[in-house]
Amino acid sequence: MLNRAVAPEAKPIGDIHLKSPKVLAFNNGIPVYVFHSPDQELVRIEWIFNNVFNEDENPLLNSALSALLKEGTKNYNSAEIADKVDFYGAFLMPEYGFDITSLTLYTLNKHSNVLLPLIKEILTESVLPQKELDTYLRNNKQKLQVSLQKNDYLARRTYYNHVFGSGNRYGKTPSLEEYDLISRDALIDLYHKQFTPSNCRLIISGNVSESLLQELSLYFGDQWLATDDVRLTEPNLTADTGQLIYDERAEALQSAIRIGMPNINRNHVDYPALQFVNTLLGGFFGSRLMRNIREEKGYTYSIGSAVGSLKYGGFLTIATEVGVDVTDATLTEIEKEIEILRTELATIEELDLVKNYLSGSMLGSLESIFSHADKFKNVLLSNMDLTYYDHYMNEINAMTPEKVKEIAIQYFDYSKMIKIVVGKMKTLELVSEL
Structure with a gap:
């Protein structure tokens, strides 16, 4: 009988083996990394883009663009996009980070022929509706007003200001006034600069069928025209010390x-x-x-x-x-x-x-x-x-x-x-x- 008063014998962990991807490239130059596992029913597709910044390095523009990415295209409004994704049991999530913005789709292979054209339209024909932008700005200003009453939030934003300096993408924190300066024109300009084949990488994992790869190559290789390389700039970090x-x-x-x-x-x-x-x-x-x-x-x-x-x-x-x-x-x-x-x-x-x-x-x-x-x-x-x-x-x-x-x-x-x-x-x- 197991004696639960005695700890089990500890054994060292041996070598840890990580799976390597199959590396491909579409005709327009997009690098593609494939992790195939036939035992996994789902497939996850990640479109990854480096964040592009202007001289002001205002990360609010990039985070707003990420949030509004699936809120309306040439042929679909935000509700229609959400309904279509939900109808096919899929999950679509844009995500913003300090250095990258990504769009991630979880789906089954059998629905890819319906969902991939939608993703293509999101990445090439989003219209970033003014109504959705107004809602986003209003909600985030309200959240910020609440957060500014919390000591932990104030400490965290002050930390970033001083560890990186407040004049760059890592150290700059939002203010109510800066939200008011975000315009749809500026977001559209950033959208066209950032979401381009030359600034894109794909990581595909799960049950990756050959037909899925062919569809991806069609929509995001053959039909997405190559562009000039995106110019990425290094932030000027100015930390304080000892204060x-x-x-x-x-x-x-x-x-x-x-x-x-x-x-x-x-x-x-x-x-x-x-x-x-x-x-x-x-x-x-x-x-x-x-x-x-x-x-x-x-x-x-x-x-x-x-x-x-x-x-x-x-x-x-x-x-x-x-x-x-x-x-x-x-x-x-x-x-x-x-x-x-x-x-x-x-x-x-x-x-x-x-x-x-x-x-x-x-x-x-x-x-x-x-x-x-x-x-x-x-x-x-x-x-x-x-x-x-x-x-x-x-x-x-x-x-x-x-x-x-x-x-x-x-x-x-x-x-x-x-x-x-x-x-x-x-x-x-x-x-x-x-």
Whole structure:
């Protein structure tokens, strides 16, 4: 009989094998990456476009364009598009990110001959109706007004302003006045610049039939005329360092805290090691920040740290919300944990725990062909290939106490981090010391 009082034997995770795509190209130059799995009933098609920015680098235009993409074309209004997609049991989702905008379709192969012409029309003949734009602007201004009353939202937007600088696509945050400046003419101009064959990549995963590939090649290769290459510009990132920005809220019961700094991205050789040290610090439930600030001190329900990789940079952020009476103490404890990382060697047992967690997370994230496609997409957008994950796993498994300390010294410097506090602090003296 199974003795549930005894933990099962832990066994190391072996090599993790990622599926590679079949690489094709349409006649107009669009690269196509195919992950075929006959056991999967669905097929997922992702049209991926780099975001195009003008000199103002206003990301509100790009996010608005993404939201309005399926709200009306030459032959269909928004309701007709939604009804047609629903009728065939499909799912269509535009999505905006810092660097890319994508349009994703989930469907069955047998419905592709009906849905692909619709997608083609969305990407080539959207009209971005003024009525839908007015609704979008009204709704988002209302959401922003509500969000501006929340400490965590204020802390997050202030963090981006200072970590990247407020004059570029990564650091600029929306204002009510900027929503009023969005025009349909500007969106149409951006639409024609951004959604072109030269700026498109396709990732197709699931039960990818030959007939589906032929239809895709027809609609998005032969019938979508090639264009000049899109000119992509690199943002001018201007980070602040070492500051504490304090926004006092007289009635606050909690303080929202964001701490972080610009950092390396996935293209850097140290990125896997950075992820490892971040996980140890605050990247999972058993992390040092959670054990100290949640479990031992009881200052918060949740605290965590994360590293992010963008096309033109990376960042480290620590986030939590705590009672106003322990705001100062929380900052002190965060600084202490970072200093311990930089001055003391971690134990082998703690490192093994993080290694097992990260290896298990990698293995657990590969439950379907769609997951393999997602892993490939991550490296594709960083201009890398799947060998990155071999490097990632090798670096994770090779981490030592000395390497953890070395990475912490190089990439986790509390004195250079920006500290954002929205709420209340007890003593201004502490503020001046940070």
